[in-house]
Amino acid sequence: MAKQDYETHEHDVLVIGAGGAGLRAAIEAAAQGVSVGLVCKSLLGKAHTVMAEGGIAASLGNVWPEDNWQVHFRDTMRGGKMLNNWRMAQLHAQEAPDRVLELERWGALFDRTKDGRILQRDFGGHRYARLAHVGDRTGLEMIRTLQYHGIHQGIDVYMECKIERLLKDGDRVVGAFGYWRNTGKFVLFKAKAIVLATGGVGKAWRVTSNSWEYTGDGQSLALWAGADLLDMEFVQFHPTGMVWPPSVRGILVTEGVRGDGGTLKNTKGERFMFNYIPEFFKGETADNEAEADRWYADKKNNRRTPDLLPRDEVARAINAEIKGGRGTPHGGVFLDICTRRPADYIRKRLPSMYHQFKELAGVDITKEPMEVGPTCHYIMGGVRVDADTTAATVKGLFAAGEVAGGMHGSNRLGGNSLSDLLVFGRRAGLYAALYAKDFGGQLTVDSSQVESYAKDMLEPFTRSGGENPYAIQADLQDTMQSLVGLIRTEHELREALKRIESFKHRAARTHVDGGRTYNPGWHMALDLASLLTVAECCTLAALERRESRGGHTRDDHPYTDDSWGKINVVIRQRQGALALSREPLPEMPAELKALFQERK
Amino acid sequence: MAQFTMRVFRGDASGGGFKDYTVEPEEGMVVLDVIHKIQATQANDLACRWNCKAGKCGSCSAEIDGKPRLMCMTRMDLFKPGDTITVSPIRTFPIIRDLVTDVSYNYEKAKQVPPLRLKPPEPDGTYRMMQEDIDRIQEFHKCIECFLCQDVCHVIRDHEDKKRAFAGPRFFIKLASLDMHPLDTRDRARFIKDDAGVGFCNITKCCTEVCPEHIHITDNGIIPLKERAADALDPIVWLLNKFRGQKSRQA
Numbered sequence: 001m002a003k004q005d006y007e008t009h010e011h012d013v014l015v016i017g018a019g020g021a022g023l024r025a026a027i028e029a030a031a032q033g034v035s036v037g038l039v040c041k042s043l044l045g046k047a048h049t050v051m052a053e054g055g056i057a058a059s060l061g062n063v064w065p066e067d068n069w070q071v072h073f074r075d076t077m078r079g080g081k082m083l084n085n086w087r088m089a090q091l092h093a094q095e096a097p098d099r100v101l102e103l104e105r106w107g108a109l110f111d112r113t114k115d116g117r118i119l120q121r122d123f124g125g126h127r128y129a130r131l132a133h134v135g136d137r138t139g140l141e142m143i144r145t146l147q148y149h150g151i152h153q154g155i156d157v158y159m160e161c162k163i164e165r166l167l168k169d170g171d172r173v174v175g176a177f178g179y180w181r182n183t184g185k186f187v188l189f190k191a192k193a194i195v196l197a198t199g200g201v202g203k204a205w206r207v208t209s210n211s212w213e214y215t216g217d218g219q220s221l222a223l224w225a226g227a228d229l230l231d232m233e234f235v236q237f238h239p240t241g242m243v244w245p246p247s248v249r250g251i252l253v254t255e256g257v258r259g260d261g262g263t264l265k266n267t268k269g270e271r272f273m274f275n276y277i278p279e280f281f282k283g284e285t286a287d288n289e290a291e292a293d294r295w296y297a298d299k300k301n302n303r304r305t306p307d308l309l310p311r312d313e314v315a316r317a318i319n320a321e322i323k324g325g326r327g328t329p330h331g332g333v334f335l336d337i338c339t340r341r342p343a344d345y346i347r348k349r350l351p352s353m354y355h356q357f358k359e360l361a362g363v364d365i366t367k368e369p370m371e372v373g374p375t376c377h378y379i380m381g382g383v384r385v386d387a388d389t390t391a392a393t394v395k396g397l398f399a400a401g402e403v404a405g406g407m408h409g410s411n412r413l414g415g416n417s418l419s420d421l422l423v424f425g426r427r428a429g430l431y432a433a434l435y436a437k438d439f440g441g442q443l444t445v446d447s448s449q450v451e452s453y454a455k456d457m458l459e460p461f462t463r464s465g466g467e468n469p470y471a472i473q474a475d476l477q478d479t480m481q482s483l484v485g486l487i488r489t490e491h492e493l494r495e496a497l498k499r500i501e502s503f504k505h506r507a508a509r510t511h512v513d514g515g516r517t518y519n520p521g522w523h524m525a526l527d528l529a530s531l532l533t534v535a536e537c538c539t540l541a542a543l544e545r546r547e548s549r550g551g552h553t554r555d556d557h558p559y560t561d562d563s564w565g566k567i568n569v570v571i572r573q574r575q576g577a578l579a580l581s582r583e584p585l586p587e588m589p590a591e592l593k594a595l596f597q598e599r600k
Numbered sequence: 601m602a603q604f605t606m607r608v609f610r611g612d613a614s615g616g617g618f619k620d621y622t623v624e625p626e627e628g629m630v631v632l633d634v635i636h637k638i639q640a641t642q643a644n645d646l647a648c649r650w651n652c653k654a655g656k657c658g659s660c661s662a663e664i665d666g667k668p669r670l671m672c673m674t675r676m677d678l679f680k681p682g683d684t685i686t687v688s689p690i691r692t693f694p695i696i697r698d699l700v701t702d703v704s705y706n707y708e709k710a711k712q713v714p715p716l717r718l719k720p721p722e723p724d725g726t727y728r729m730m731q732e733d734i735d736r737i738q739e740f741h742k743c744i745e746c747f748l749c750q751d752v753c754h755v756i757r758d759h760e761d762k763k764r765a766f767a768g769p770r771f772f773i774k775l776a777s778l779d780m781h782p783l784d785t786r787d788r789a790r791f792i793k794d795d796a797g798v799g800f801c802n803i804t805k806c807c808t809e810v811c812p813e814h815i816h817i818t819d820n821g822i823i824p825l826k827e828r829a830a831d832a833l834d835p836i837v838w839l840l841n842k843f844r845g846q847k848s849r850q851a
Contacts, residue, residue: 245628514645521644
């Protein structure tokens with residue numbers, strides 16, 4: 001095939017993904033004086049960050065002066081069942097307050113305390129009210145602030161552009177190849193450094209809070225380029241997604257409902273969370289309703305309500321209630337704030353929840369309880385990175401935000417995602433720019449490699465009698481939902497792997513109608529490659545880890561095993577095949593370990 | 601339940617027309633669900649934008665039976681079984697394909713808005729803002745950039761010649777939010793009048809009516825901006841403000 005000339009752009013730093021992490025990375029890289037390109041699959045400002053609700057965790061100490069980075073660090077590590085990369089958790093806790101204040105200087109308007117500072121709200125697993133927020137639309141405020149700050153920084157934004165492959169020259173990443181969704185035309189980027197900020201993988205599950213974009217693009221791009229993934233077995237099922245009507249199943253109900261006083265109840269009217277307090281959190285969790293209710297106002301003399309245990313604990317408890325026959329006919333439990341807080345308080349604090357239930361479910365949350373159940377929400381695992389620089393294990397590649405692994409260990413606390421995006425987005429932009437400045441030699445792209453990718457990408461148009469890509473995605477979602485869900489077991493995971501293998505064969509034979517102009521069927525056919533890759537990685541890692549911890553629960557290995565607590569499951573691709581290995585978790589230094597001995 | 605007929609625009613810049621699809625309704629369905637169902641089973645190349653499916657991202661704007669709406673927040677039980685429901689792309693912006701339009705006009709306008717210019721911080725290095733001083737602006741910050749207000753605005757919709765010197769309702773509330781920001785020091789009066797063209801708005805409130813976030817675009821945003829542009833360019837008011845040493849603020 002003759003060599004074609006593709007539309008080509010060249011940058012020092014190319015950021016893939018324009019949610020919180022990608023925007024923050026692009027802003028930081030631009031501040032370093034290098035040329036920056038920012039690629040996003042959707043229009044600017046529509047990335048997943050826009051849907052974040054509850055808030056940004058940062059120990060500003062505005063509501064509880066006792067709060068500080070050490071407490072935040074400790075909460076984060078305990079929430080992740082100590083499997084977090086300690087250095088990431090430390091940097092995150094230390095830098096989050098500055099990142100929040102910086103957003104304010106860029107125009108964000110958080111809700112205020114009485115003395116005019118940033119108000120903070122309670123959330124699961126956080127010792128103090130810590131989440132800077134704007135009602136329940138914090139993500140919108142964050143992305144809009146970054147977006148409007150970013151457009152004045154000289155960043156070139158490539159909207160509705162999808163990257164299919166990273167390009168390498170020897171052992172280093174030097175570019176990316178993809179297509180414009182609008183026209184279907186190919187586009188080539190040459191870049192000295194690439195930052196992945198592509199988010200998660202949730203579209204591999206049927207019931208999910210994630211949008212069409214969450215197809216594991218970044219994890220797959222990194223893996224195919226030779227980088228390590230770690231902790232892929234840890235998938236967070238958010239305890240509270242909508243369950244009824246069917247068309248809204250999975251849509252997120254913010255943890256802020258419980259943070260602001262809401263409580264979970266079964267159909268017998270019991271606040272069942274008191275029955276599910278694990279040994280690990282007994283010391284800090286109230287064991288009676290009176291103490292739990294007092295805790296909202298007096299944290300010094302009371303322990304936290306079990307409604308605000310970390311998400312993995314609450315999701316498992318809800319699942320057990322439903323399986324035990326105490327769930328609603330629609331397969332959820334009740335989340336009640338209407339009997340606990342006045343209507344105007346609810347409308348002020350949770351306006352989009354009020355709106356969402358009213359318009360989509362016909363439920364007035366100031367008068368009736370919500371029906372909720374677990375929904376696939378977030379992946380803790382991802383691209384293995386250096387804590388300080390966010391560098392992946394392939395030269396020239398960096399990763400920040402949900403696509404990166406390690407920060408949250410086996411379970412992420414609510415509110416720690418938005419702060420993660422800001423802290424590590426900034427670091428990724430900074431270190432990618434520094435790397436680009438030191439880049440020696442030419443940016444050389446292998447055109448025959450590009451040609452072969454282009455040819456593969458067009459195949460769905462030319463195959464005759466192939467399968468509808470939507471059908472394959474639907475089958476994958478059903479498989480992951482039923483076999484690689486909240487509770488896992490060996491024979492189901494093995495069955496899932498078998499099915500994923502068959503989906504891969506089917507995905508290689510898809511056919512799409514129409515042309516290349518804005519063709520979602522074609523986009524889906526291409527996205528299947530990454531979606532199947534991450535589904536396989538999650539399943540393989542889940543099979544490997546023979547214990548239960550955080551976002552990974554094995555029915556056949558129901559206990560947390562200390563020896564597994566020192567191990568990350570790492571996946572890499574070598575000679576076209578996935579290889580698993582167990583690698584030691586970085587050891588925490590003594591002065592940080594001491595933080596865990598001070599109090600229970 | 602009886603089936604619905606969805607009459608969906610299919611086509612691109614070179615032309616096109618409406619095509620009917622029959623869909624089995626399910627409880628609680630919204631228009632976007634129906635479009636997805638058609639994509640998955642009848643026309644996998646049917647183009648539409650969407651992300652959150654919960655009214656938070658503003659991607660799935662369309663005209664449903666001629667009304668600008670978010671497809672994800674339009675429930676099918678608004679319609680009677682057996683109805684034919686027409687779904688077409690937002691009309692004001694050039695079509696790319698099917699329900700997807702080229703909204704780059706809005707991103708160009710966004711870049712022109714003069715950004716925040718902060719006053720110096722308090723002596724302790726922080727900023728203080730009282731809740732009552734930001735309530736009004738927080739209303740504007742609810743904007744999800746669905747561009748339905750831009751779509752329905754007569755100035756943009758019907759006057760191609762005015763597009764260059766007119767920002768549209770979305771950017772009027774953006775300007776208002778910056779102008780009313782307690783920490784901002786930039787004077788945008790000239791920009792609001794000359795570059796954003798606030799004078800072209802004749803307050804028909806169509807934008808406010810279609811806003812899915814129920815922002816009072818006209819009353820709380822545009823009218824104060826019009827007053828601000830008039831006041832700030834009035835030499836007497838300008839002098840008074842100068843002596844007061846502050847930027848004139850709208851209540």
